[in-house]
Amino acid sequence: MVEEIGTTDEGDLIINIGPQHPATHGVLHLVITLNGETVRKVEPHLGYIHRSIEKMCESLSYRQFIYSTSRMDYLSSHINNHCCAMTVEKGLQLEVPERAAVIRILMDELTRIASHVLWWGAMAMDIGAFTPFFHAFREREMINDIMEETCGARLTMNYMVPGGVQFDLHPNFHRRVKAFVKQLRNKLPEYDELVTHNAIFKSRTKGVGILSKEDAISYGCSGPTARASGVDCDIRKTYPYEGYEKLQFEQAMSTDGDTYSRYLVRMVEMRQSLSIIEQLIDNIPEGDFQAKTKAVLKLPKGEFYSRVETARGEFGVYIVSEGGTTPYRIKFRSPGFSNLSALDHTVRGQKIGDLVAIMGSFDLVIPDIDR
Amino acid sequence: MMEPGLDHLLFIGTALFFIGIYGFLTRRNLITMLMSLELVLNSVCLNFIAFNKYLWPDRLDGLFFTVFIIAIAAAEAAVAIAIIIHLFWNHKSIDVHAAEELKN
Amino acid sequence: MMNGETIVFYLLAALTLVSALMAVTSRQIFRAAICLLLSLLGIAGIYFWLRYEFVAAVQIVVYAGGIAVLIIFSVFLTQRSGEDLPRQSRARMLSAAVAALTGLGLVMLQVLRHRFSGTTNPAIDNGVSAIGRRMLGVGEDGYALPFEVVSMLLLAAMIGCIVIAMRSKTKSS
């Protein structure tokens, strides 16, 4: 590659942010052209955590490949696994028992909350407030406990299997989830006190990094990032799956498209996830938690695509099957990848401090982008 | 070595003055020339204070002059730097040649 | 005998002059700025030594806190501070040095020949409150008028700066 010299124009400074940088939440590498404090251009360089999962999955069986997706977007590992399981089920034309579907949704929503809570702390940290990060982990740890009890792991649960879930719910599940819902409902006003209403936070985020609706669509943004710009793209509403159509919730939307509205959308989403959990927790149907499947799964020849709404946006799995036990080609459509492509457009002309805030509000998870 | 007195201070003042002059003559860069000028101004301040201290200790005028000179030096530096930056924006250079161009 | 005060004075003088020399000769512009600052601090030290604390503090506040920062900023703005300044022609440097040295010699000659005569009146208080009273005095030896004039000057300087700088800013963008 041609190494450009340090300056492109008089007074422009090229500066690397990342791969090892606290603001990039991982190993994203941004090459930033600065003019004074103003960002002229941001050029993302990816691949610092490209683990060739797509290639690897071509040699894994349909049971095995699911686990590798929880390492992509590790903050919504459940939801990723869910999507994979759904795709395989689509191929096998397998009905998931009702109980399993409800458990899946419950877990999805818990994961979403855990992800948003962590994001909330990280976003506050990006803007320079450290305390919210620690408070966020208090709630996140409660979810982790629930997960650990039922699924056996804190982060990469590997709970979904084609046809249902691995284990039945732990007997403590109800109690714990209820306690958690109560706790988070109590703490959310505190979150607002610490961050949402904070004058400094508002002035840092309001009117900063505006992404218009057209741009959001054109850049393929999804999830809260796009919804903050007014795109109604919540897959749970627009292409409901697994019984989301039966639930009552609203798409969290905003029309401003700035950093603050991206923030608010996620805060609203947390509350909605709570209400989804509340709707379901007392109505878990009895029955099997797993459909009967063969030991070795074979998908018919064809192409299968399913999409879900992860904490970051639309996640899709595209399986091309040749009829064997392993996928012929597998493609993960990751929300972060498309969202990231809008970063340059959003950041241009903002200050370098805003860059960090905007990136925080995009909620990028780098392994999800690099795969 | 002698006990320092007026002469010593005057020597420092004068030396500073001429160091400043030297810098002013040899430098071609407006900022460095401005820096030399600051030295010259300071030598003047030093002399005022020295005279005040050793010749007219019953008055404060030397002190006042110094303070005012410092104030004026600051204002001068501010304006000079504004001009330098202005020149720089227009000519992309702050060499004195660029300034000479301005005259034409 | 050399006492402590004398040593301190000579140290300060050396600091002032040496760093002033470096300030005008260094080809690294940033270093030149730092040396200039050191020289100015040396002068402030001399003021301290002379027990003119107020002037010394003013010197530090204005020069270290203000002018130096401003100069450094403008260096960043207008220079590639990593590069050395272009070398001057030897002849020019030589002639300047000769001129400066001659000047210095002549002036010093005059200074040493001249017998200064000051008052023998006892020294008066040069503390801040005395300065303040004088400064606000409206009488014969008060400095009230200059005090106000300074504010006019500052106003003028500020407006000048803004006019010049803003114009260049709009032009550049």
Add this chain to the structure above:
Amino acid sequence: MGPASMIVLIMAAVTFSVIAILVSRTVLKATWNPQKGEPYECGIPTRGQTWIQFNVGYYLFALIFLIFDVELIFLYPWAVAVQQVGWIALVEIVIFFFILFIGFLYAHKKGALKWV
């Protein structure tokens, strides 16, 4: 103690720092490798020079600051003498501030106090 304390404190600071810095030199056999000497930029070799000419957006603030800084030093003797001088001091300072305030308003109006 008088002004000598400045000397003492400077000496103390210097000795302390120098000794502190030298301790690790004597105790530690440090390793060296070529990459250690390079500037740190998030683990990526830096591109281009650092000491380039650079758009300092804040220079205007520094300019205006300098003016106000000078104003401030005149206020110190004034503040000390206020109570002794009385009303005249107030009048003078009101004039002084008034003039400066014009400049301030002018700067504000011109947008000099807004970010680039």
Add this chain to the structure above:
Amino acid sequence: MWSFSKLTDLIHAWLYETFSPAWALALEMVMVGVAAIGLFAMLGLVLVIMERKVSAYMQIRLGPNRVGPKGMLQSLADTLKLLVKEGMTPNGVDRVLFNLAPLVAMIAAMLLLAPIAFAKDFQIWDLNIGVLYITAISSLNVIAILMAGWSSNNKYSLLGAMRSGAQIVSYELSAGLSILTIVVLSGSLQISDIVTSQSNGWWIFKGHIPAIIAFVIFLIAATAETNRAPFDMAEAESELTGGFHTEYSGMKFALFFLAEYINVFVVCAVGATLFLGGWMPLHIGSLDWFNHAMDYIPSSIWFFGKTFFLIFVMMWFRWTFPRLRIDQLLTLEWKYLLPIGMVNILLVTVIAILKWHF
């Protein structure tokens, strides 16, 4: 009552009895120097552990608790470690300035200790322009930071240094203005005078509203001048990794760290002296028994108590607020603090001339 002044006088007398004057002076100087270093190091250690504990409790965790009793030796371990950690000088830096910068920061911080009145009659140098001296010396910090930032040959450092240059310089104005408020009231720049002028009440109580406004402005400006959150633009970790000290390691970095904490201490001490009466005990009107009881608490405890209270407040800020953006920071100064400060000065002048303060 036990007091520092007696102790120092005793030592002074003893020295001059035992040694010839020149030696006595030299010895005295050495003792002051050593005492200053000791104070300096102590303050550094205490402030670091305090900061960690405060942050830990605000963040619902425990903080260091395994090194020494209750973790109190944590900062000692850190210091020792830094002492034996390599303090390297990368290639390509300007070696002279790079190594000089922490020294300048240290000198500035150390010089700031001179006029602080730590207790009744316990002051290193009670010079007649006390507060102006502090303002002046603390502006040297900018230079240290700019030197460090430029000489590091690192873009983060340079950006960080320029930011903090602009920031410190701007906030010096409001800090100066709020200091002046008290100077107007007390009519002196000398620290001892200012403290004595508060013997019948602290300025924050008897200075009416202007003193309170000035106090708030001072706190904000002090936080900004010491580069602490929410004004930590210089080392804004999530933007510029380490800011101006990105390239510094080992003890060179520790010196900056130490200098920063001493600066925090000094500005808080100044705040305590100006607004909260320095070492003056709390007196309430004519409540004699109360006043007597208060008098029994040693003056140094009063002073350190107040100072540490202010330090705590600054830590409280730090662990609560997000960081401002550099332009907002300057807007805050120029649009809010400076005009308010100027109006406040006029107000206080009226009060002072009318002798409305008690």
Add this chain to the structure above:
Amino acid sequence: MSAETQPAKFPGLVQETAGGGILSGPLEDVINWARSNSLWPLTFATSCCGIEMMSTAGARYDFSRFGFEVARATPRQADLIIIAGTIVNKMAPVLKRLYDQMADPKYVIAMGACAISGGPFFYNTYSVVKGADHVIPVDVYVAGCPPRPEALLHALITLQEKIKSGGKRERIEIDGSTLK
């Protein structure tokens, strides 16, 4: 966890690491005590394990109790890299550079399967480094995917033990030619 054997498959010399050696006796003990109790980690996380590292830093597990609190963003001031996550070929030179740029003495913990051996990405991947110790020497390995926070704390304590006992770290000189 007793014998410190050198992994056989890595070529190269065994070197004593910096920081050992010149002083002996109680002073050395004191220094080792200080070092072991003040390990400032570099904020280095590449993937999932990084989240567990954050949990460990978080309020529930709080590794600041041991004095690891001051996470530094710059390697110059850090004592410890916790390699939390997968290292891929593109990242390896960066990791090497970060390690090289740290001031001595420096320590490394490989956290999680990926950092130890490539873990889940050991087979059939074209871009994953099969173990961070191919790139930089590692002091302590902690297995798990991800290791739970207690496990990381255990690793930190293990590292402390090693430093306290004056454990001279073996340093594996790696053939630099394979890396760019």
Add this chain to the structure above:
Amino acid sequence: MTNEEIIAALTERKPELVSETGGEWPNFMVAAAEWPGFAAMLRESEDLWFDYLFCLTCVDWKTHLTMVYHLSSTRYRHNIVVKATLDRSAPEIGTVCNIWRTAEFHEREVFEMFGVHFSDHPDLRNLILPDDWVGYPLRKDYDDPVNMIKM
């Protein structure tokens, strides 16, 4: 629109289009040369309004490559899959990143992973892989004896 309506609407406009059935969404094959124009039509037509490109990838069929574009409409909520067959030795197709800007990154990814050349792409460089990478890792015949340990 339902799948059938989409098929009808499109075959009306371009009768030569091959549509595949089966699968959830209508599937169309276009010739690589026609693709950018067709894409613009999909994006601009008021009744189709496929403004959201949510997945862009490529499949290596050992004999040829197939580009796969998944489109949907945020207005009508209908989806479509468009495919284009490319020659394996010198795959080339026009870029659509001026139509859907998200395509820029996706195409760069496909470029490095499959070696598909996107003509008129503004910045066709490696995005994920290192700049000096050789080979197209997601092709079926890719082999890397050094890094890839086969199970």
Add this chain to the structure above:
Amino acid sequence: MFLKDYFNDIAQAVGSLLSGMRRTGYYFTHHKEIITEQYPDNRATLVLPERFRGEVVMPHNGQNEHRCTGCTACELACPNGTIKIVTKFELNAEGKRKKAVDAFVYHLELCTMCNLCIQACPTDAIKMAQSFEHSVYDRSQLTKILNKPESKLQEGVE
């Protein structure tokens, strides 16, 4: 009104900041909110959920017998080749040659704790243990052989 807005801004900002400070101040003074668990000190009382997956172990009974038949189902199920089963043939009581496990090699450093092997095992020979203190100085110590030396297949397990 300009001035009114100006002061309104200030008042609102200060109000919001104060409410934030009240929150942190509350936590500073209420130490019962602290949730820190002190790991090495609570080691004795630390109970992990029974489903937690720390590592794969092979339980042996009192007679040093395990239930693994060496069928390699787990090896096949494992997505990342963590398990290597070395089999041998031994004569059973009836003198028939029978496949048996010689070494159940388990690479803890590769394992992702995904539970697939456990589910695949037809005889429940392996299970997940809750141990987590896996830190070692040397990575080769992480490769384990799960069947104990001299251990045998439990009677009646097919």
